Amino acid sequence: MIHSLRKSLIEAFSSNDAHERAQALRLKPLIIFGPQSSLGLMHLKKLLSKGANFILAVDDFCQDKEIQGIPVCNSRKFLKIAPSMRDVVALDFSQTPYTQALYKQLAIEANIPMRDLLEVLAAYDAPSVYEPVPIYRERTRARADDWLKLSEMLADDMSRATLYSILLQRLEYNRNWLKEIMIGGRDEYFGQSSDSNTFTMGKKEHFVDAGAHRGTVISKLLGVTGWEYASIHAFEPDRGNFTALQHLSPFPLERFFVHNCAVSNKQETLRFSETGTMGSHVSDAGGVTVPCVKLDDTVEQATFIKMDVEGFETKAIEGAATLIATQRPRLAIASYHYAPDLLDIVAKLQSIAPDYHLYLRHHFGYFYDTILYATPRNDWQPLSHAE
Numbered sequence: 149m150i151h152s153l154r155k156s157l158i159e160a161f162s163s164n165d166a167h168e169r170a171q172a173l174r175l176k177p178l179i180i181f182g183p184q185s186s187l188g189l190m191h192l193k194k195l196l197s198k199g200a201n202f203i204l205a206v207d208d209f210c211q212d213k214e215i216q217g218i219p220v221c222n223s224r225k226f227l228k229i230a231p232s233m234r235d236v237v238a239l240d241f242s243q244t245p246y247t248q249a250l251y252k253q254l255a256i257e258a259n260i261p262m263r264d265l266l267e268v269l270a271a272y273d274a275p276s277v278y279e280p281v282p283i284y285r286e287r288t289r290a291r292a293d294d295w296l297k298l299s300e301m302l303a304d305d306m307s308r309a310t311l312y313s314i315l316l317q318r319l320e321y322n323r324n325w326l327k328e329i330m331i332g333g334r335d336e337y338f339g340q341s342s343d344s345n346t347f348t349m350g351k352k353e354h355f356v357d358a359g360a361h362r363g364t365v366i367s368k369l370l371g372v373t374g375w376e377y378a379s380i381h382a383f384e385p386d387r388g389n390f391t392a393l394q395h396l397s398p399f400p401l402e403r404f405f406v407h408n409c410a411v412s413n414k415q416e417t418l419r420f421s422e423t424g425t426m427g428s429h430v431s432d433a434g435g436v437t438v439p440c441v442k443l444d445d446t447v448e449q450a451t452f453i454k455m456d457v458e459g460f461e462t463k464a465i466e467g468a469a470t471l472i473a474t475q476r477p478r479l480a481i482a483s484y485h486y487a488p489d490l491l492d493i494v495a496k497l498q499s500i501a502p503d504y505h506l507y508l509r510h511h512f513g514y515f516y517d518t519i520l521y522a523t524p525r526n527d528w529q530p531l532s533h534a535e
Contacts, residue, residue, distance in 0.1 A: 149309060149328070150305050150308055150309055150312075153308075153309055153312035153313060153316070154296075154299070154308075154312055156312070156316060157295075157296075157312045157315055157316055157319075158292075158296075160315075160316055160319040160320055161289055161292040161319065163319075166267075166270075166285075166319060166320045166321050166322075167270065167282065167285065167321075169263075169267065169321075170266075170267040170268070170270040170271045170321050171270075171271055172271075173237060173263070173267055173268050173271040174199075174271050174272070176201070176235065176236065176237045177201050177202075177203045177233075177235065177236045177237075178200060178201055178202045178203065178236070178237055178238075178239055178268065179202070179203065179204045179205070179206060179226075179233075179236055179237070179238040179239065179260070180192065180202050180204070180205045180206070180218070180238075180239050180241055181206050181238055181239065181240045181241060181242060181247075181251040181254070181255075181262070182206075182207065182240060182241040182242030182243070182247055182251065183205040183206075183207055183210070183215045183216075183218070183220070183241060184207055184209070184210060184215070185241050185242050185243050185247075186243065187241050187243060187265060187514065188241040191241070191265070191269060191274055192215070192216055192241075193216055194274055195268060195269075195272055195274060196216055196217070196218075198272040198273070198274070199272070200268060200271075200272055202216075202218045203218070203219075203236070204218065204219055204220075204221065204226070205218045205219065205220045205221075206220075206221060206222070206223060206226045206238075206251075206254070207220055207222070208222045208223055223250075223254055226254065226258065227254070227257055227258055230258035230259070230260060231258075231259075233260065236260055237260070237261055237262070237263055238251070238254075238255045238258075238260050238261065238262040238263070239262070239263055239264070239265050239267070239268050240252070240262055240263075240264055240265060241265045243513050243514075245327075264321060264322050264323055264324070265323075266281065266317070266321040266322060266323060267321045267322075269281045269321075270282050270285070270321050276318075276515045277459075277484060277485045277486070277515055277516060278429075278458075278459060278485055278486060279486060279487060281321070283487070284318060284486075284487045284515070285318050285319055285321070285487075287486075287487035287488060288315060288318045288319060288487045288488075289319065291488060291491060294491050295311070295315055295491070298311065298490070298491060298494060299311050299312070301494065301498075301506055302506050302507065302508055303505040303506055303507050303526070304507060306329070306507075306509075307506070307507045307508040307509070309328070309329050310329045310508045310509060310510050310518075311508055313325045313326055313328065313329045313510070314326070314329075314484075314510055314518055317515070318487070318515070323513050323514065326510060326513055329510055330510050330511065330512070330513055331345045331346075331509055331510070331511060332511060332512075333511050333512065333517070335509070335511070336509075336511040336517060336519060337365055337368075337454050337480040337519065338368075338369070338372065338452075338480065339372075339528075340368070340371075340372050344528070345509065346480070346507075346509055346519075346521060346528060347452075347478060347480065347521060347523070347528050347530075348528055348529055348530060349369065349372050349373055349452070349530060350373075350451070350530030350531070350534035350535040351373050351374070351376035351377065351534075351535070352376070352377070352378045352451075352533065352534045352535065353369070353373070353377050353378060353451050353452050353530070353534045354377075354378045354379045354449040354450050354451045354452070354475075354477075354534070355369055355377055355378075355379070355380045355381070355450075355451070355452050355454070356380075356381045356383075356443065356447055356450045356452065356453040356454070356477070357380070357381070357382045357383065357454050358383045358411045358443070358453065358454065358455040358456070358457055358464055359383065359384070359454075359455060359456040359457040359458070359482075360382035360383060360384040360389075360393055360406075361384060361386075361389050361393070361426050362384075362389050362392035362393055362396070363382070363392065363393045363396035364426075365454055366380060366382060366393075366396060367396065377403070378403065378449070378451070378534070379403040379404075379405070379449065380401070380403065380404045380405065381405045381407065381446070381447050381450075382404070382405070382406045382407065383407045383409060383410070383411050383441075384406070384407070384408065385408065385409055385410040385420055385422075385428070385438040385439075386420075386422050386423070386424060386428040387408070387422065387436075388422075388424040389424060389425075389428065390406065390408045393406055394406055407441070407446065409438060409439045409440060409441050410430060410438050410439070410440045410441075410457065410460070411440065411441060411442070411443055411455075411457060411460075411464040411467060411468075412440035412441070412442065412460065412463045412464060412467050413442065413463040413464070413466035413467040414440070414442060414467065415439075415440060415441055415442065415445070416439075416440050417437050417438070417439055417440065418430050418434075418437065418438060418440055419431060419432055419433070419434035419435075419436070419437055420434040420435075420436050420437060420438040421433065421434040421435065422434065422435065422436050426456075427458065428458070429457075429458030429459065429460070430457075430458070430459075430460050441467075442467035442468070443464070443467055443468035443471050444467060444468055444469065444470045444471050447468075447471060449475060450468075450471055450475045450477040451475070451477050451478065451530070451531050451533070451534035452477055452478050452479075452480075452530075452534070453468065453471075453472075453477050453478075453479050453480075453481075454479075454480045454481075455479070455480070455481045455482060456481075456482035457482075458485055459485035459486050459489060461481050461482060461483065461485075461489065461493050462489070462492045462493055462496050465481070465493065465496045465497060465500070466496055469500045472497075472500050472501055473500055473501060476501065476524045476531075477531070478521075478522065478523045478524075478525075478530075478531065479497070479504075479520070479521070479522040479523070480519055480520075480521055480522075481493055481519065481520045481522070482516075482517065482518070482519060483508075483518050483519065483520045484515055484516050484517065484518040485516075490508075490518065490520060493520055494506065494520065497520075497522055501522070501524070503524065504522045504523060504524055505522070505523050505524070505525065505526050506520065506521070506522050507520075507521040507522075507523075508520055508521070509521065
């Protein structure tokens with residue numbers, strides 16, 4: 149599988165066929181499969197505002213007659229009216245293996261071509277995460293040689309297959325490339341059992357969560373370890389999220405330190421887009437300002453650092469250079485918000501800890517969540533003093 153994926157990737161780097169196919173969708177009447185999926189809810193309204201010509205939505209569970217002004221019908225009715233439709237294209241916005249297989253078969257039965265939602269996102273310059281999909285693709289293509297070099301730095305074949313597949317998704321506008329490598333959210337950052345596909349947690353972890361949201365990952369940590377840990381430092385600049393984080397537990401948590409600030413490579417104040425969601429992020433267009441700190445100035449001990457700071461990871465790692473070099477913690481770092489993030493994060497980490505073993509896993513059927521796992525060990529186990 150590795151060799152065929154690499155060959156496909158090299159071909160995709162030199163081809164613009166996928167982008168041209170996507171642009172042709174601007175001329176077509178469109179049918180949306182799965183309009184109430186999270187990706188449908190995220191993108192449909194914006195696509196309509198950009199002029200996408202959706203003429204029908206197919207959903208077996210919707211009780212409304214319309215969604216965003218688009219007529220809705222169930223699968224059975226769709227099959228009855230499909231023969232009267234001409235020159236239409238169906239788009240799959242669904243996410244689960246069952247619904248994706250269902251809609252694929254539905255399109256076959258209706259004799260209507262089906263394409264992936266990423267193609268219509270590209271056609272109308274909709275965002276991937278923060279960058280428009282075509283820009284995300286072009287910035288990926290521009291560093292083709294660097295991606296191939298990165299593949300040789302990864303610690304196992306699963307990491308290489310993951311890298312090739314996520315890049316092919318970007319270049320080909322097709323989520324199907326992820327099917328063989330996606331491992332789901334259960335093991336994201338760390339697993340919930342000893343046979344997980346990512347890190348196993350010890351019961352003496354000095355855990356640092358940069359981008360703690362409302363304690364989502366910390367709650368998982370407490371559940372996995374049975375509330376056993378050495379210390380927890382949680383950093384969250386969004387005020388609403390921080391308030392929820394402070395009330396994570398109904399009783400006081402010992403050695404639990406919460407910080408209402410962002411993390412960076414220096415102490416500074418930056419503008420911040422505060423949304424009360426996981427997507428709050430540093431932005432020049434932000435409506436508030438937040439203080440930033442270096443992890444090196446704030447945390448004394450770390451055996452595990454989790455980072456998801458919406459594209460600010462490289463600066464956050466730079467601000468933790470001493471902590472990483474001296475404490476040698478395991479790292480789980482979100483690496484997908486902007487096209488070159490993974491390359492930049494690896495380059496920065498290599499300058500600090502060149503002997504770390506690098507693994508890559510992907511946890512969702514979309515541009516996110518690609519996580520870089522870095523460890524001074526050559527396995528998924530805790531550091532000896534954190535077991």
